[in-house]
Amino acid sequence: MNRRKFLKSNTMALTAFSFLPISSFGFNYNDKFISQRPPLDKRTFTSDIIESQIQKIKLSIKDKELAWMFENCYPNTLDTTVDYEVIDGKPDTFIITGDIDAMWLRDSTAQVWPYMPLIKKDKKIRNLVKGLINRQIKCIIKDPYANAFYKDLDKKSHWQSDEPTPIPGVHERKWEIDSLCYVIRLAYYYYQLTDDTSIFDNDWDKAMKLVYKTFKVEQRKEGKSPYYFIRKTNNMIDAPTFKGDGRPTKFTGLIHCQFRPSDDATLFPILIPSNIFAEISLRQLNEIYKKELNDSVFAKKCLSFADELNEAIEKHAIAEHLDYGKIYAYEIDGFGNKVFMDDANVPSLISLAYLNPEFKNDPIYKNTRKFLLSENNPYYLKGTAAEGQGSPHTGKNTIWPMGIILRALTSKNKAEIKYCLKMLKSTHANTGFMHESFNKDNPEDFSRSWFAWANTLFGELIVKVHNENPGILKSEL
Secondary structure (H helix, E strand, O other): OOHHHHOOOOOOOOOOOOOOOHHHOOOOOOOOOOOOOOOHHHOOOOOHHHHHHHHHHHHHOOOHHHHHHHHHHOOHHHHHOEEEEEEOOEEEEEEOOEOOOOEEHHHHHHHHHHHHHHOOOOHHHHHHHHHHHHHHHHHHHHOOOOOEEOOOOOOOOOOOOOEOOOOOOEEEOOOOHHHHHHHHHHHHHHHHHHOOOOOOOHHHHHHHHHHHHHHHHOOOOOOOOOOOOEOOOOOOOOOOHHHHOOOOOOOOOOOOOOEOOOOOEOOOOEEHHHHHHHHHHHHHHHHHHHHOOOOHHHHHHHHHHHHHHHHHHHHHOEEEEOOOEEEEOOEEOOOOOEEOOOOOOOOOOOOHHHHOHHHHHOHHHHHHHHHHOOOOOOOEEEOOOOEEEOOHHHOOOEEOHHHHHHHHHOOOOHHHHHHHHHHHHHOOOOOOOOOOEEEOOEEEEEEOOOEHHHHHHHHHHHHHHHHHOHHHHOOOO
């Protein structure tokens, strides 16, 4: 089976919405479910269309608690995390992750993603996204290996003792393939939806050439990398082994990275979901450079690199499981050793069908998904409160709402989607928000009360269910 046919389609169904008039604002279901949003004058960004969208979808949700959660979560990124201005005549958007006042390339893209369908309807949202693209490009040019940044160049990183010390403007320098992929993902779909090619300026071109170069270096065809990361910590998964260089690997043609999307160090430095994400991103770059930038040479380089990753994934990243048939490994080392698990962060193996819906038709993905939602996945947990994917980032007894959300987002089964919504409703600990994780037996024991990505992803799920399976929302959970 050739995986390439599953990756050539970059089409995403982004449906335009109809909106309610502003006069419908302020609707409350009852006194028990009072909005947890900041007062209007305290919100960091506002949009009339977002407000209308919230009210429209709330009215379609019969379950009052679920509707309340949606109202709180969907606009959380806009309400609490945005720093928007115009710099040198260009929109510039800096988006913090929530309770950490730094911007992750990954999180910031994911945080605005649910608003992408609205950019044709709302110039403010369009400029917000365009400004984020501009800011992300500045970040890549500053340091392509960094994962999180500050806007204030005078701000001292909490991780000053890391080796090498983060340069001004860098919060943390954990090398994660997906950080660069997310920047491409955002620019590509903005371009697809708006036909606005003004984002592809000289700085964007410079940054994309730097992305390509970084990916190539981390293929380690010469067996070496300039990257290392050392942190003084008692957290064993917060830095790579062997003086920050990671475990030994054998050349496969795949890209190395020392950290997962969770910001945890990899066990084996060849992370498969991130390599698949890189393949998707390189195909998107090929399209942009061929159609819009008239750079056929670089376009061909991106396509050739994507094909090389595809072949390496087929050769090295798929294995026969005793119970599930052929499935994707999570990490490999090139010597034949493979890790079979998943992490609730995106990219993950289960999220492949979220990143590219074509994976829903991939038999290997289908097998992998069955494995991931089974007791054979060491990070699929079942407790008295819920069941779902966790992450080594928060230990062995915690489930991530994000994992439950991704299960629903990648499901075609209405009963499964409803089951996921029930679990999300019963585990928010009466806060009305999603958290990073919660104890599988006690949702009151949770981490991160302000995690904007998880909140907005929950909002994205509700919008998707509203558009594709509205009947689910017309009944009590």
